[in-house]
Amino acid sequence: MPIKLLRSMRAAAVTLGLVAVAGCSEPELQVPVYQVEPDTLVHKVHTEGELFAVNSVTISAPRNVQGPRFIASLAKEYSRVEPGDVVVTFDATQLERSQRKASSSLSSVQADEQQKLAEQQKEQKALGLDQTLIAQEFNFADRFSIDDVQIRSRLEILDSMQNKEYLGEKQEYLGWQEQSFAQRSSGELELLQLQRGQQQSLLQQAESGLAALEVKAPHAGILLFDTNWRGEKPEVGGMVFPGSKIGSIPDLSLQHLKLQVIEQEAIGLAAGQRVTFYLAAWPDQILNGSIVSVAAVAQSRERRDPRKYIEVIVAPEQQNPNFMPGIKVIATLWVTEKPEILKVPLQAIFSEQQQLYVYKRNGSGFVKQPISIGSKSLSHAQISTGLAAGDEIALINPES
Template sequence: MKGVALLLMLALSACSSQTEQSAAELVLQPADFSIRVQAEGELEASTATPITMPAGISEPQVLAWMQEENVRVKAGDIVAKLDEKRFQREAEQERLKISQAELSLNSREFVLGGERRSIGAELDLVREELDFASRFAVEDLRVYSRIEIIDKLANVDYLQSRQAHQQWRNDRHDNKTEAELALLQLQQKQHQTRLQSVERSLGQMLIRAPHDGVLIHARDWGEPLRVGATLWPGRKIAVIPDMNKLQAKLHVLESEALGLAAGQSVTLRVDALPELSLRGTVTQVDKLAKPRQRNNPVKYFELMVQIEQAPVERLRPGMAVRADILVIEKNNVLTVPVQALSQQEGKHWVWRYDGEQFIQHAVDVGARSQSRVEIIGGAQAGDRILLLPPTGHNT
C-alpha cells in the first residue's frame, strides 16, 4: 500500500509541474496591438475675448465683486468691481492738499505784495528827494560857502546811492516773488495732476463686458478667481468665449505620457453628459510637464484636443471631461508581456523553447505600453516563450 501511495504522489507532482510550466508559457501569435493613454481635463473655447485689469492702473488691486460664472452678459454690463476705498481716500487727500496749496499761494501773494508796495514807496520817496536835491543843486559856487557846497554835493551822491540800493531791493524782491509763487503754483499743479490720475483710476474700478456672451472666470492653478484676490496689472479676470468653437484641455501624468503627439485620435466623455461620446484630434502637446496644483509636486503634460462636430448647444466651457487617447494602433504584430522581457548589455532577451529546453534568445523590440512590448525581430509566430525568466535569471 505504501508503494501505491508513493506512485500516486509522484504522478500528482508531475501533473502539477506540467501545469505550472504550461501556465508559465506563451505561444507567440499575431494580434492587434494598441497603446492608449487616459487623460482628464475640461472643455474650453478655442477662441475667447479676455477681460483683463485696465491698462491705466499701475498698482495691484483687490477684487471686491465679480459676476457669477456661466451668466450671459451684454456689452457694457459690469462684470467685476475693484476695491475703490484706497483711491477714494487718496482723492480726498489730494483735494485737501490742493486747497492748502491755494491758501498758501494766496497768503504768500498777499505778504509779497505788501513787501513790494513798501519797497516801491521807499523808492518813490528817494526819487522825489533826489529830484528835489538835483533841482536845487549848486549852480554858482560863488554864492555858497565851501562847507555848504560840500554838504549839498554829498547829499546828492547819497540820494543817488540810496536810489540805486532801493532799485536793487525792488528787482531782487520781484525775482524772489516770481520764484516763490512759481514753486507754490507747481506744488498745486502736482496735486491737481495726482488728483486727475486718482479720479481716472476710480473710473476704472468698474470692469465691463466688451461684447455679448457667456462669462467664464479666469483660473489660477485650476481654481477660479475669488473675491478678495489681489490682481496685478494686466491680469486676466475672465473671458467671453466663442461658444461655436470648443476644444478640450487635457492633462496626462508625466509617467504615462510617452508617445503623445499632435494628430492622435481622442475619444472624449463629458462627466455631466455620460451618454455623449465625442471625437477629436490632438493639436498641441506641451514640451515640459508641470504641476497642476500649487502644493502638489505631481507633474502633468498638458495637451489640446480639437473636437469634431461638437453639439455646442449642449456643451459649456468648464465642463469636466475624460479622454482615451489612441497613441499607437497596429494590426497583426507579435507582442509579449513586459515581465517576459529581460535586458542585458544593451540587448533585450526572451526565454524561447528550442525543441528541448528554454534558452535565452535576443530579440528586437518596437513599441511599448505599460503591459506589453512589440517584438519586431528575433522571434516568430508559434514560438514558445516563458512568461517569466527562470529562477536565478531575473536580469
C-alpha cells in the first residue's frame, strides 16, 4: 500500500474520533437523598458470649501443708455430684512421713528440754551450796577475828584479814556466777522452747493435712476441672501445689451470661437494658434477659487481637433446663428504642466549627441546614431541631 494512502487513512480515523468525543456530553451527577419521616430509632448491639454459674465452689489443694500434694483419686469430669460426694482424694504417704518425723523430733526436743532442766537444777543447787558454805566461813572468820597484837602475832592477824577478804571476793564471784547462770539457762530454755514450737507446728500441719485428704462437694452440680498453663487437666498421680486450683463445682440453679462487646460499640450500655439471646445449640429458642453490670474498663481478649472488649453480665428472666456453664450464646443488646421520632443516617450529618448541619433540598439545589441531635444508634441519629417531617436531605456532600 502506498505511503500517502496510509497517512490519509490515519488522518481520517483521528478526525472521526475527535468528532465522536465532541458529540458526547458528561452525564449529570445524581445526588442520593433521604426523606425525613417519623420512625423508630433502634440502637442494638449484636455480640457473643457464654453461660457461667453465678455461685461456684473452687476445688483447690489444701493450703495448710508445705510442699506439693499428689492426687490419689478423682471423680469423673462433667459428672453430676451431690452434697457430700468425694470429688478429690490426695495421697497420704508424704503427710504420714511428715507426721512421723515431726513427732519424733518433738519427742527429742522435749527430752533435751527435760535434760537441760535437770542439769540446770543440779548446777543451781551446787552454786547454792557453795554460796551457803562461803557465807558460813565468812561469818566465822568475821566473828572470831582477833586483831590484838598481845594475843596474836602481826602475821597471824594479816593472814586472818586476807582470808576474810578472799572469802568476801569469792562470795561476790559466786553471786556473779549465779546471775550469769540464770541468763544462760534462760536463753538455752528459750531456744529449746522455740524448737519445740516449730515441731509442734509441723506436727499440726501434718495432722490437719491428713484430716483434709478428701474434698467433698458442698452442693449439687457438675464437676469441672481447670487446665494448667500447658493446657493439661488434673489426673491421678499428678502433682499440685498448695492453694492451686484444681477445678470447680458450679451451682446450676443460677446462671448468667458473660458477653464480650467491642469497646467502640459499647457506648450507651447500662444496667437494666433489655437483652434477647439464644443458645448456639438451640437457635430456634429466643430467650429474654436484662443487663446486670457493665465493666468500667475494656480489656484485650487475645494477644493478637488489637481490639478491646467490655464485659457485660446479663441475667436471664428465668433459668432454662438447657443451661450449662460454658455453652455459647448469641445475644442482642437493645440499647435504645424510641418510637415516632425524626431520624437521619449518620452519613448525612456533617460538622463545621462545632456546628452540625445537613444538606437540605431547596428547589433544585441544596442548602446547609443547622441541626441538633439527641440519641444515636450505630447508623442513625435522632433529630431534635432543624428538620421537619417530609424534608429531603442529601446523603453525600453535593458540593464536593
